[in-house]
Amino acid sequence: xxxxxxxxxxxxxxxxxxxxxxxxxxxxxxxxxxxxxxxxxxxxxxxxxxxxxxxxxxxxxxxxxxxxxxxxxxxxxxxxxxxxxxxxxxxxxxxxxxxxxxxxxxxxxxxxxxxxxxxxxxxxxxxxxxxxxxxxxxxxxxxxxxxxxxxxxxxxxxxxxxxxxxxxxxxxxxxxxxxxxxxxxxxxxxxxxxxxxxxxxxxxxxxxxxxxxxxxxxxxxxxxxxxxxxxxxxxxxxxxxxxxxxxxxxxxxxxxxxxxxxxxxxxxxxxxxxxxxxxxxxxx
Numbered sequence: 001x002x003x004x005x006x007x008x009x010x011x012x013x014x015x016x017x018x019x020x021x022x023x024x025x026x027x028x029x030x031x032x033x034x035x036x037x038x039x040x041x042x043x044x045x046x047x048x049x050x051x052x053x054x055x056x057x058x059x060x061x062x063x064x065x066x067x068x069x070x071x072x073x074x075x076x077x078x079x080x081x082x083x084x085x086x087x088x089x090x091x092x093x094x095x096x097x098x099x100x101x102x103x104x105x106x107x108x109x110x111x112x113x114x115x116x117x118x119x120x121x122x123x124x125x126x127x128x129x130x131x132x133x134x135x136x137x138x139x140x141x142x143x144x145x146x147x148x149x150x151x152x153x154x155x156x157x158x159x160x161x162x163x164x165x166x167x168x169x170x171x172x173x174x175x176x177x178x179x180x181x182x183x184x185x186x187x188x189x190x191x192x193x194x195x196x197x198x199x200x201x202x203x204x205x206x207x208x209x210x211x212x213x214x215x216x217x218x219x220x221x222x223x224x225x226x227x228x229x230x231x232x233x234x235x236x237x238x239x240x241x242x243x244x245x246x247x248x249x250x251x252x253x254x255x256x257x258x259x260x261x262x263x264x265x266x267x268x269x270x271x272x273x274x275x276x277x278x279x280x281x282x283x284x
Contacts, residue, residue: 042128216259243270
């Protein structure tokens with residue numbers, strides 16, 4: 001059950017912006033202005049908290065990976081966030097736009113590659129989402145529009161990735177391996193397209209089934225690649241894992257839980273937040 005949804009846009013702003021609250025009305029310029037204002041501010045705030053918990057200096061950051069589902073502008077939000085944080089001018093930056101549900105996982109995978117191939121590197125990963133591009137009024141012919149808005153809100157999260165912890169550093173999680181897989185024939189399962197009226201989302205009604213029918217094979221392959229399992233292992237490994245699942249809706253989590261036969265507490269953290277996997281890791 002969705003009990004609370006955070007929004008960067010105020011009620012007053014929505015009341016004054018009828019082009020946004022209409023189901024379809026040309027409003028891209030206004031929507032983009034809201035995103036461009038809020039995305040770096042939220043991201044920088046989350047990054048400051050991560051750096052404070054790290055107890056080292058912002059000047060020690062060597063790389064910045066910034067990811068968002070929003071569309072992009074030049075200069076990128078990574079440049080703005082680096083300026084707001086006072087990062088060194090030579091900080092190496094990567095900007096990931098329109099990443100969707102896999103954004104945080106993608107950012108963490110890149111960060112892992114960076115720190116393992118650059119001695120002493122410390123990568124600041126920032127995920128920031130402002131959903132102004134997709135907010136709109138209801139339509140009787142587009143229930144998926146309401147579903148997406150109910151699930152996802154505005155938030156930012158950040159963490160720092162490194163290898164070979166130095167004095168005073170204490171890692172909370174260790175990334176042993178990172179994998180990516182694509183389910184064949186699912187190119188139209190989750191679609192987002194940019195129009196004059198903002199981003200329009202289309203979700204296939206069979207999406208929970210597509211995920212649950214393939215997740216066990218993909219998860220096992222990832223663990224085999226990581227050296228945690230052999231190809232002959234049975235299902236005994238499932239309950240021994242911590243689970244941080246990006247929640248694309250309650251039905252997806254329910255079906256994943258059922259497919260693996262998980263105890264309720266295994267996905268408890270994944271059910272608490274619907275912004276990205278980084279926030280779920282913090283909840284764990």
